Amino acid sequence: MRDIHTSAIVDAVKKLCMDANLDLEPDMLRAFDRALATERSPAGRQVLQTLKQNAEMARTQRIPYCQDTGFVVCFVELGQDAHVTGGALDAAINEGVRQGYTEGYLRASIVRSPFDRVNTGDNTPAVIHVDVVPGATLKLMLMAKGGGCENRSKYRMLTPAEGTSGVKEWILECVRTAGPDACPPLILGVGVGGTFEKAALLSKKALFRELGSPNPDPVVDALETELLDRANRLGIGPQGYGGDTTAFGIHILTYPCHITSLPVAVTIECHAHRHKEVTL
Amino acid sequence: MSVTTAADGIKEVAPPLSDADVESLKAGDRVRITGVLYTARDAAHGRLLPLIEKGAPLPIDVRGQIIYYTGPSPARPGSIVGSIGPTTASRMDTYVPALLGLGLKGTIGKGYRGQAVKDALRQHKGVYFGAIGGAGAVLSQFVKKLSIVAYEDLGTEAIRRLEVEAFPAIVVNDCHGGDLYQDGMKAYAREDT
Numbered sequence: 001m002r003d004i005h006t007s008a009i010v011d012a013v014k015k016l017c018m019d020a021n022l023d024l025e026p027d028m029l030r031a032f033d034r035a036l037a038t039e040r041s042p043a044g045r046q047v048l049q050t051l052k053q054n055a056e057m058a059r060t061q062r063i064p065y066c067q068d069t070g071f072v073v074c075f076v077e078l079g080q081d082a083h084v085t086g087g088a089l090d091a092a093i094n095e096g097v098r099q100g101y102t103e104g105y106l107r108a109s110i111v112r113s114p115f116d117r118v119n120t121g122d123n124t125p126a127v128i129h130v131d132v133v134p135g136a137t138l139k140l141m142l143m144a145k146g147g148g149c150e151n152r153s154k155y156r157m158l159t160p161a162e163g164t165s166g167v168k169e170w171i172l173e174c175v176r177t178a179g180p181d182a183c184p185p186l187i188l189g190v191g192v193g194g195t196f197e198k199a200a201l202l203s204k205k206a207l208f209r210e211l212g213s214p215n216p217d218p219v220v221d222a223l224e225t226e227l228l229d230r231a232n233r234l235g236i237g238p239q240g241y242g243g244d245t246t247a248f249g250i251h252i253l254t255y256p257c258h259i260t261s262l263p264v265a266v267t268i269e270c271h272a273h274r275h276k277e278v279t280l
Numbered sequence: 281m282s283v284t285t286a287a288d289g290i291k292e293v294a295p296p297l298s299d300a301d302v303e304s305l306k307a308g309d310r311v312r313i314t315g316v317l318y319t320a321r322d323a324a325h326g327r328l329l330p331l332i333e334k335g336a337p338l339p340i341d342v343r344g345q346i347i348y349y350t351g352p353s354p355a356r357p358g359s360i361v362g363s364i365g366p367t368t369a370s371r372m373d374t375y376v377p378a379l380l381g382l383g384l385k386g387t388i389g390k391g392y393r394g395q396a397v398k399d400a401l402r403q404h405k406g407v408y409f410g411a412i413g414g415a416g417a418v419l420s421q422f423v424k425k426l427s428i429v430a431y432e433d434l435g436t437e438a439i440r441r442l443e444v445e446a447f448p449a450i451v452v453n454d455c456h457g458g459d460l461y462q463d464g465m466k467a468y469a470r471e472d473t
């Protein structure tokens with residue numbers, strides 16, 4: 001057993017929250033450059049240039065990349081030989097969020113109840129998913145998830161008869177309906193298979209793969225490549241002003257499913273793709 | 281005239297706007313806005329609506345004005361505002377016809393508007409501008425002054441009065457039925473999708 005004190009978790013989460021919102025990951029910065037090399041639309045190019053400048057300003061002047069500093073979604077991979085000491089894991093994560101958002105001048109965007117809608121004032125709580133894995137480390141994968149794009153996420157239960165082509169059409173339909181509402185260029189996290197909730201979880205987790213990296217499954221990789229190409233032929237473009245860059249990436253995770261089912265969940269993510277991870 | 285065309289082809293917009301000003305703006309026009317903008321989003325609109333329905337006075341005089349759909353992030357000490365980009369406009373669609381009826385001329389946001397809004401833009405001479413969603417850091421530099429004018433308890437959702445200088449935006453829906461999203465998509469869509 002290896003002890004991991006909650007104070008280390010609080011500090012790590014606090015730092016991840018601030019870094020995520022101020023310092024876009026290099027995979028995103030590379031995506032802007034790749035898109036600028038191919039984008040034909042002048043309005044689209046202008047948007048991409050502005051977003052690059054925005055990332056630079058966020059990093060150097062410590063102004064959040066987007067004013068919606070997101071709902072913290074935290075995937076935890078907890079080694080089964082690690083022992084969290086000093087308190088509860090979820091309380092530590094939420095304390096990290098509280099400190100990160102208040103001390104980092106990040107926006108409080110969470111209401112305590114979907115009905116009375118009173119803001120909690122410190123962006124807590126986070127959405128936390130814990131997986132127990134082999135090993136003695138604790139990995140925190142944190143995303144500051146924007147609301148505008150999340151609101152365009154969708155789920156559909158297809159029939160096995162609809163098959164791969166049905167899945168493709170549904171994913172492209174999600175791109176069309178998200179359109180300018182979700183701040184394109186988009187990134188799609190897609191979960192195919194499992195059950196209702198499993199597909200949704202996979203769709204979130206899929207977003208953590210490095211943008212531009214191949215899917216380890218060659219069949220799924222070919223599917224991603226085809227879908228990305230087709231999404232970028234829709235013409236929606238950066239911010240929906242028309243252009244060739246509607247999506248930066250489509251990441252798919254799959255899971256076995258029941259003989260009756262073909263569940264597909266699509267998490268829509270925007271260009272403010274703020275993700276960070278650390279292993280304790 | 282509160283809308284003029286600068287040497288670089290970009291339209292300079294200075295509220296308050298008249299019907300004629302709004303009529304001169306076409307979908308796809310790039311604009312720079314200088315003057316006052318009011319911020320309001322979901323919660324503030326939720327409080328304005330019952331006042332409008334009762335015919336009670338609003339905390340801001342909307343005649344000729346532009347509402348910016350945004351909830352800024354907190355300002356660091358010594359700065360005017362934090363990050364301040366647009367939020368999704370369609371969530372405010374239900375409030376638009378009534379506000380345009382009171383003389384509001386423009387809104388700034390991102391994303392599709394419903395048919396009822398497009399119809400109301402024609403009927404009341406209004407315009408919907410797009411600002412770059414997610415470019416909140418860049419957009420913050422065009423805000424020169426900020427004060428809270430109503431609903432301070434709503435935090436980021438309070439109504440703020442901004443003084444902006446050369447705030448960049450683009451006309452998405454004009455009062456003639458023009459729609460940048462439709463035109464842009466048509467121009468760049470490629471076969472067999």
Ligand code: SF4
Nearest residue numbers: 066146148183270414
């Ligand atoms: S969709 Fe993303 S970029 Fe757009 S406002 Fe929301 S968080 Fe920001």
